[in-house]
Structure formats: C-alpha cells, structure tokens
Amino acid sequence: MNIKEINWEAQLDTSLVSKSVIEALNTKKIFRYQYKSTKSAVNKLEELICDYVGSKFSLATSSATNAIFLALKSLGIDENSKVLIPSFTFTAVPSAVVQCGAEPVLVDITENYVIDLKDLEVKISTSQAKYLLLSHMRGHLCDMDKVVEICKKNDVVLIEDAAHALGVKWKGRFAGTFGLLGIFSLQSYKVINAGEGGILITNDPYIFWKTVVMSGSYEDNYLSHSIHNQEIASSYKNQLPVFNVRMNVLTAAAAIPQLQKIEETIENLNEKYFRFVETMSHIDVIEFPNLNSKLRVVRDSVQFRIKVDEESRLKFKLKLNEAGIPISYFGGENNNNARLYKNWKFLCKNDFSLEKTDKNLSEVFDIRLPIHFTNECIDCISAEVSRILLPFIK
Numbered sequence: 001m002n003i004k005e006i007n008w009e010a011q012l013d014t015s016l017v018s019k020s021v022i023e024a025l026n027t028k029k030i031f032r033y034q035y036k037s038t039k040s041a042v043n044k045l046e047e048l049i050c051d052y053v054g055s056k057f058s059l060a061t062s063s064a065t066n067a068i069f070l071a072l073k074s075l076g077i078d079e080n081s082k083v084l085i086p087s088f089t090f091t092a093v094p095s096a097v098v099q100c101g102a103e104p105v106l107v108d109i110t111e112n113y114v115i116d117l118k119d120l121e122v123k124i125s126t127s128q129a130k131y132l133l134l135s136h137m138r139g140h141l142c143d144m145d146k147v148v149e150i151c152k153k154n155d156v157v158l159i160e161d162a163a164h165a166l167g168v169k170w171k172g173r174f175a176g177t178f179g180l181l182g183i184f185s186l187q188s189y190k191v192i193n194a195g196e197g198g199i200l201i202t203n204d205p206y207i208f209w210k211t212v213v214m215s216g217s218y219e220d221n222y223l224s225h226s227i228h229n230q231e232i233a234s235s236y237k238n239q240l241p242v243f244n245v246r247m248n249v250l251t252a253a254a255a256i257p258q259l260q261k262i263e264e265t266i267e268n269l270n271e272k273y274f275r276f277v278e279t280m281s282h283i284d285v286i287e288f289p290n291l292n293s294k295l296r297v298v299r300d301s302v303q304f305r306i307k308v309d310e311e312s313r314l315k316f317k318l319k320l321n322e323a324g325i326p327i328s329y330f331g332g333e334n335n336n337n338a339r340l341y342k343n344w345k346f347l348c349k350n351d352f353s354l355e356k357t358d359k360n361l362s363e364v365f366d367i368r369l370p371i372h373f374t375n376e377c378i379d380c381i382s383a384e385v386s387r388i389l390l391p392f393i394k
C-alpha cells in the first residue's frame, strides 16, 4: 500500500446506516416534535444512550458545544460565574463558557494530557470558581476518584465534557457519568459519526427538563419526550430562554446503528491503536502515553512525544505533511492549532501562566486513526513515520 492511497477523512459507513436513514426519510417527518403518538429516531437514540452508559436522562442536541452551553445555562452560570477548564481542550469549550458570559479559569495539564489535580486545587482556592468543566481531551481521563473527591470537598459542581470520550471507562464506569452532567459529541471525527450532533446526560430531572426546554422544546413539545417527571417540565414552560439547538431525525437515524455496534467499533479502534504503538515501539525517541489499568480506552487518535530538538520536530512535521500524513503538532511558535490555549484570543483574560501545559505539549504530535483504517493502513503509516523520523535521530 502507498501512503497516498490512504483516505484520512472520516467516512460514514453507509452500508450500516442507510436502512435506518431511509426509514427515517420515509416517515417524511424530520423534526423531532412532529412525532406525537410514536417515537422519533431522536427519542430512540436518547433511550439507547441512557441504556448504554447507565444514565437516567439524555437529550440529543445539534452539537456537543451546544450541549455544553445548555448544561452551563441549566446550572445558572452567567456573567458572575467562573468555570474551571483544563488548558488543553478544543476551542469550543472555553467558547461555550464565554457564550454564557462567564469567565474560564484555565488549569494546567500533566504529562498524560489530563488536568493537573494539584493545580486544580490551587485554582479552586485562588479563583473561588464553583464549576469544573472537565474535558476528557482525546479520550484521556484523569484520576476520576480524585477529581470527584476534590470537587465534593470544595463544593465545586463537576460537568464532564466527554465529547471525545464516548465508551471510555474508569474502573468500569463510563466517562460522562461522574459529573452532574456529561456531554458526548457525534461530530464526524468521533466514535459515532453523525456529521454533527451532541448528547447531554444527567440523573437530575430538574436539570434535564431545563435543558430540554432551553434546547427548543417550546409549548407542549416536552410531552413527546420520555414520560418521566413531565410535571417538572411544565413548570419551566415559558420561564426559560429557548436556543433551538435540537437534533434532527436524520442525524439520530444515522447515529443509532453506530451506537448499536459501538463495542465492536471500540475493539477495532483499540486494536489499530495498539498495532501502531507496537510497530513504533522500537524507536526510542518516541514516547506514548502510559497505560492506566483502571481505564478502558477508546483510541481513535494517537498522541506521542518525540524526544528530538525543536527544529527537528518542526522539520519532521513538515516532511510528514508533505508525504500526505496530516499529523498535527501541539508545540512550536506560530502554531494556529485550535486546541492550544494561547490561540483562544477571544478570552478577555488571557495572560495565563501555564508552564506545565507549555512543557507537556511542546513535544506532542497527534494523528487521527479513523474507524475505516485497516491493519495495512496502520503498517503503512508506521513505516512512513519511521522512515521520515530516522534522519532526525542522532
């Protein structure tokens, strides 16, 4: 196989989803609230997610970012609030905080790409923030027992941005279920590819119904959601702003068959990831993240450090890109990667000193490993990465 033959774009498995999407099309109703006496595909998706992760309530939205926004609004977060977030996350995360008028407080990350719990305690005490929006960036989880304990001890509400961590488990429990609310993304580069989409989960009926109403469930539309605690919903009618960030029926119809076989997909993804790690393990300047035995990982991308000097790293990236490998890099100057806090110029306060984050990301590279990759693709990428890296190793 030639590296140029590899298709790096996420590809929808049409043989898997077409039956469900065509069935949805044939109803001629693609707005979820057009279903009065039957369940829409959006309802079915919400039920399936609850069953899968073990949550009481779930709400499908147009994106994870919008689900995060609703989550924050449901907690009453406003211009008087501060929200702690890890300094390594996608730009949409601080954006959702800003959209509520609140101030993001950035917390350093460790060498394992997760929030630094020591810095979290420092920032809780210096900022007096009462909310932690914990992004499990690239599916990496911190010690969930400890973070829950820190939040409880300090009266901090935990919201999990598990946008990129659907299926990841900490000691057998799903990411997204540790916080008061959890959020998943169904955007194309995630384990479930529905183009765009988000899911919010919670066990709290009051929070749930607030998010339902604010997502765009105006008048009596809440009646077509699952039947739990609908009297709570009626009490929010016309009391809350409505942002219209609902999921449509076709998106849900594309997601359902993928969710039904998610465990198989995860097994496949992890197999490819570990194959890549294995085939690169002979190169001692490459460092992969340590495996934590408490975690069931879901690896649809690979992060690794390259222990060569900065100039070599930049040249290495350039050569890989020229070879057709869309690798990204978290270090270097003039890097416009949207996951770097220095590029969140829209933040009013952006004079952060996050030395650990700078250091811990400076050598890190990132490659997507989409679901359709075969063993042949993985071997071809490994061979090409090794070949290009070799001249930079002294």
Ligand SMILES: Cc1ncc(COP(=O)(O)O)c(C=O)c1O
Pocket (backbone or CB within 6 Å): 063, 064, 065, 066, 089, 090, 092, 093, 135, 136, 137, 138, 161, 163, 164, 184, 185, 186, 187, 196, 197, 198
């Ligand atoms: C950690 C994280 N949070 C939030 C998002 C936003 O998800 P969406 O594109 O569904 O809004 C992403 C998207 O990549 C992400 O990686």
